[in-house]
Amino acid sequence: MHIVTISEMKTLEAQAEQQYGLTSPILMQNAGKSAADLFEANLLPTYSLKGLKVLFLIGPGNNGGDGLVMAEHLKNAGALISLYHWKEQKLIVQGKHQQDQPVHELLTTQIKDADYIIDALLGTGRSRPLPDDMRALLALVKEERSRRESLGLVAIDLPTGLNADTGEVDPGSIAVDTTITLAYPKLGFFFFPGRDYIGDLEVGDIGLPDALEPSSHTEMITGQQVHKLLPERPLNSNKGTFGKVMLLCGSLPYPGSAFLAGNSAARVGAGLITLAVTEKMLPFYASSFHEATFAILPEEDAESFERAKALIEKLEGYKALLIGPGLGQSANTREVILQVLEHLRSLPDDKRPHLVIDADGLNNLSALERWWTLLPKDTVITPHPGEMGRLSEGIKVSGGNIERLELARKKAQEWQVNLLLKGSCTLIANPTGNTRINWWGNPALATAGTGDVLAGMISGFLAQGMSPFDAASAAVYLHTAAADLVNEHMNIERAGLLASDLLPYIPMSLVNTTYSEL
């Protein structure tokens, strides 16, 4: 699903009117109706609209207009509606203008009384810092919410004061439980601090014709999209159908990496997993990973060309190669990587396994000048912000702010790689500058070994013939989906997940895409 900027949204709106006669009032009717429908769908089956007290904060522009349409629909379905028109300071409770008492007191009572408050103050038209009286109004809401957690907060299109292009927020903005955004998610939702203000994201349909495509080069990865990408599993198949993955991962201090990555490649459906390991390491893997096969390499103190040769000889017929997790950073190992890369570059496109480089694979590369010139075509690299900084001559890379998007886009084009930049909202940029962002984050994933799982999943998808950009996108989405399943099934709230917990839930995360609404 496209992610849009404010100006892209305005262009769409103008095109809808010019080319299809869909004027602003028509779109607003659609927006208010779909917001009402999504709101109701979220209440059911636990609550219903009958008798529900909903207070709408109505702003001066079209966002306020959307709120009024939504309010009308909820009223017709039995909700008890109050409207506060911010500009006119006018309060209407169940159709009656409130005039006998100072409006401020009445409003405070309404806020205390509400089951839900809907923020329809400002949307994409916000153009300056919020005025003091609007901040004061939002502060009252925030205060009530801190007293009463059951008060539901919903924003239409976006929380007031959030910059839809950058994710910056006004000091008066409040974090909501649900944002019902209209037509497309806005870029600022995906970056901090804005990301923390959105709550659950719902996308309302405002009836823009399918033929009107936004010009944006940025997409949100959705479950429906991943579902379509997943490889077919025909009846007439065997393990060869689903590709072989070779892993050059793990070393004496970090044996678990190869286990986690290899297992994950198998869990997304790859046909055969081979770990390239030394004899010394073999007993560990043979006893923990029964399904793996092994390419036995000379010990780490052997000549680098012998180590590289042993791997290269085994590579024929492999569809994917993962280099890096737990590999170590000795000069000898770096030499091995360089020789393997040289071999890969020499192969014709249809004979070359797709390459993923992660972790120590990247650390080894970043020590070399113009390292990206050493990569074969279509390589996937998966740095976290620290590794990204080292790959980009020490620049500081944020974990979740907007600058990371432009950086990733620019570097993926300059380096001609598929760049997966990890963070709280992981994003992927391809060599043509298209980007995809994973909305779903799960802080339980911030633990050792989860990156190895992700790299393994990408390799597993590559082995099954997915394009590098798609393989990385599907893996990122399913990685967080699997973490959500672990949390749910193991009763984990935010911490305590082990990377190995993810493994049995990966297949379930693939199945769940079938039912995904977003």
Ligand SMILES: NC(=O)C1=CN([C@@H]2O[C@H](COP(=O)(O)OP(=O)(O)OC[C@H]3O[C@@H](n4cnc5c(N)ncnc54)[C@H](O)[C@@H]3O)[C@@H](O)[C@H]2O)[C@H](O)CC1
């Ligand atoms: N884009 C679409 O296709 C659709 C958008 N819809 C909704 O419309 C808003 C955008 O509407 P717009 O009227 O342009 O902007 P706002 O409602 O956000 O506010 C504009 C309004 O507010 C004043 N204003 C701006 N900044 C401030 C401020 N800091 N303090 C006070 N007042 C401010 C400004 O002068 C205007 O009067 C979009 O978000 C959707 O909700 C449609 O309804 C559906 C189609």
Ligand SMILES: [K+]
């Ligand atoms: K709003």
